[in-house]
Amino acid sequence: MNKVNILITGLIRDTVRFECAVNEIIKLKNEGLVDRVVWSTWESEIKENKDSVDLLILLGADIVSLKEPKIKMTGHIIHQMKTFHFGLSLFKDTDYVLKIRADLSNFSMIRMEKLFKKYFAYNSLLENDWPQIFSKKIMVEGGFLYLPFYQNDITFLGQVSDLRKLTNMDLRYEMCFQNLAPEQWFFFKPFENMKIFSDYFRIAQGLKIPETMNGCEFFASCFSHNFFRKTLEVYFHILAQYFLLSGDESDEVIELNELDLFNPRYLDSLGFKIHPGQKIPVVRHLDWKYVSKTKSSEVFPINSYQDLINYQSSADYQIDFEDFIDFLKPSIVSVLKKCKDGFWYLPGDGKFNMQVLTHSDNETLLNNEINRLRREIGESKQNNVDLETKVTNLQNKIANFREK
The missing domain is CATH 3.90.550.10 (Spore Coat Polysaccharide Biosynthesis Protein SpsA; Chain A)
Incomplete structure (x- = not known):
């Protein structure tokens, strides 16, 4: 080895x-x-x-x-x-x-x-028509199921020639894709030339979920719109083609359909942890694949890279994209809007997440205190997740015992 x-x-x-x-x-x-x-x-x-x-x-x-x-x-x-x-x-x-x-x-x-x-x-790439963006797969810990490229950036393993492609100090991202999480800066970078992702991140709102819905409910409603459905389909292919997850264990692949994708109890039984705050499944392994059961996906099914090219160049693509914008009604986007004849504007223009550091003693002390509190919050959330897992396992054992 x-x-x-x-x-x-x-x-x-x-x-x-x-x-x-x-x-x-x-x-x-x-x-x-x-x-x-x-x-x-x-x-x-x-x-x-x-x-x-x-x-x-x-x-x-x-x-x-x-x-x-x-x-x-x-x-x-x-x-x-x-x-x-x-x-x-x-x-x-x-x-x-x-x-x-x-x-x-x-x-x-x-x-x-x-x-x-x-x-x-x-770590070998699959043999198919997807472009050879990496020479070997990159292993990551996991990420949110419904948010493309929102993968854990704390620990990952790969060949250096591939890891260099994750390096991204391009401030253009802050202007063109205003709601990217830091993790997405890493893992979206090698795939930014895929139009469906660059368009998606111009309007995506990240983890801004309506207060009246939990994560699964919100993204299930997003999935009813063809643009988001296709974006996730392509992302699932990207995961299988270019990444390994640390929890991968089985050579058997489970098929997940539309109902399965948004059923937190079923996903939990398959080893997907449910994020305690947003109630969104966290992917820990790739022992599954998405298989659509609905008729709407029979138009431009995404089973290959050529399918993606065909969809992106179709008239339906722009219709689907505009339909998803109408559904999201995003407050901050990187898509020009027309306000009157001959005049256009950029919603959210100038709302950049940047500030200049002075490196003063007070600023250092403040940042240290913020980091300490973040660690405490993170540890508390993890303890809650571990406790919820233990309670769920105990409930399952009790249910199995009663059945016997």
């Missing part, structure tokens, strides 16, 4: 957690599974974490010292991309790299050894 290199990016927000991860990396190196280790971060982090730096030096790691950007965006996406880009620059195109974040990754030797084995066994 090929060796994996590890790229650690970003801040150390929990020294104990970080050093535990480094100790697990040491075990992987001793087993001959890991080659180089790189930590790409800010000058200030290196100065403030001397003990962690000493531990990495003993490990033989390379440390990339960078100046922190003075532009702050949603999710510190430019910060993430800078450490990712320059960290990757120390590797060859043919190297395999596991990218992890210094503050959040779920890292253990046993788990990583299993994932490495799975990745090298199943």
